[in-house]
Amino acid sequence: MSFKQTEPYFDLNSRTKRVQCSYFDLLKKPIEIYLFIDPICSKSWALNPYIKKLQLEYGRFFTIRPILYSKLLKINQQMIDNPDKLQQLANKVNRQKGRCTERQPLIENSIKYPADILFAIKAAELQGTKAGRRYLHKVQERLFLSHADISIDEGLIQIASEANLDVEEFKRDLHSNSARKALQCDLKVSKEMEIDQTPSIVFFSESEEDEGLKISGSYGYDIYVKVLTTLLQKDIKPFNKPDIEDFISYYRFISSNEIAIIYDWSLKKADREMKKLQLKQIVSQVQIDKDFYWHYNK
Template sequence: MHELDRHRALERLVERPVDGRHPTGADLLLESEAAVQEGADHVSSIFRAVPVRVRYLTDPACSWSWAAEPLVRRLMVEFGDSLEFTWVMGGLARDYTAAPGVYPWLLAHWLEVAGESRMPIDPLLWKEAPIKSTYPACMAVKAAQEQADDGGYRYLRNVREGLLCLRRKLDTTEPLVEAARESGLNVERFRIGLQSHAIVEAFGVDLEEARTVPDAVRAAGKAVDAHGSGDRLPFPSAVFIGDDGERHGVYGQASYDQLRGAAESAGAKPVGAEPPGVLEALRRFGRMATLEVEQVCRLPEPRALAELWRLAADFEVKPVRVLTGWLWEPV
């Protein structure tokens, strides 16, 4: 793994695109297809709308980003292909060890987030296997994005669960490579990418984006101290970009109605389908928390729990105990 504290590419926060694979400008938002109707003497132009782009600024170890996962997954279900997510790695902490007493504070903070959000969290990571930095995990997500057909979401989710629920020390090469294997990625390609300068530069571009705070966000008091490198956007932040290029941002903790409103303002359309059943949702997403099942399947907590335990009793679902709650995965 690169020595991040002395890497010039990160220090200057690269501004240019990386070998054509990390565009920083706006993409075309409409694609035109010409269709000639048989027997007609004219050509009709059929326009296919490109999905609303969502730039989601986060960090794999961000507890509030973990708390927002139920809302993100509900967006994915309710809007389908109308939304296209890009996971921007904002770099939560370059070096935790530089802040005395930070690990006990993080342990208490994660407990508070678990209590407020109802998402399962195991804060004993900070006592038994504390990570020194979140930068390696951020870079690993960038490496996953080079080959994953889902934009790296499955890998990001795997690392999130490992850190926040399973007490996995994911801040060095081999554990991050193992997470790639579990996520179905080409391990050798991932390993090469993780060590490459291109990935460092791609992460640098993400860092710069996270540290570009709009005046309105700063005026609203939502800018966050980036620990020695100025201010940054709060995590998570979601910026919805429609076909007119206008940005509709939701910064920091938010309700589902706020996220949905920003998506619709940018031009996204709900698919209008009925919510999935519990088993259907689990088969789509893999492991889910109880609150995620409630949100995605639109069920109250008692009904969601009753259905999950019924499926567990029928050996169709496996419960995974986390210190402050449960995760559920299809058998």
């Protein structure tokens, strides 16, 4: 069975095996989603509004497990510890056709020591799934919006503070064996599920004991809803989305484009609704490049 969204298409019979790692426990819901992302990948960043929307409308059906994957992880530990060799490899990967990150300044500034960024994300996850995702989102904001170099410990620790983590615990975990083992687990899962690009998503249903459905690449929102419907074998209705003020009070910093996608609004309507909140001094507007972002003030 297959379906398509114009071009390209993917096959619903694309199956993979479930891989378990002991460090991560999931709540029992009908669907488990393994989300393979590269934190320095612009395509992974662009998937965020679709994942947020999916959680708001259908989160009662699934749990999400973020998995870190990068071509730069296909190297041995010795090379990770050698900055010069690692930078040579990074430059080679970024020159490849169809590279994930399009912004050359970001490439030069941010992946000189990519392992530190990856370990930091896993260290944040040790404080809980939500803490890890808050930290990951802050990392991506720094990379894609500020174009900042966060490859040194001071920058990574500052992000932990901004993400409301226990900073002292984060410092202890940043270079710990626990964070290293968590990253090694991600590598194992990626290898076993034959992941070769980001973003990729694997859906597991409780009715299918071991097999999962893998979708490589980015697709429109309706595709992900269709997969959920297919795996659940029933029609599913979306929850009503929260009031826009409640939404931005939770995420605190978001673009007009994300709001438009999540609320099914035009970009003009998203700007108009946010300007209403701006007049009430609930949000502040920030322009980055040509895009408008909104920061929650309270």
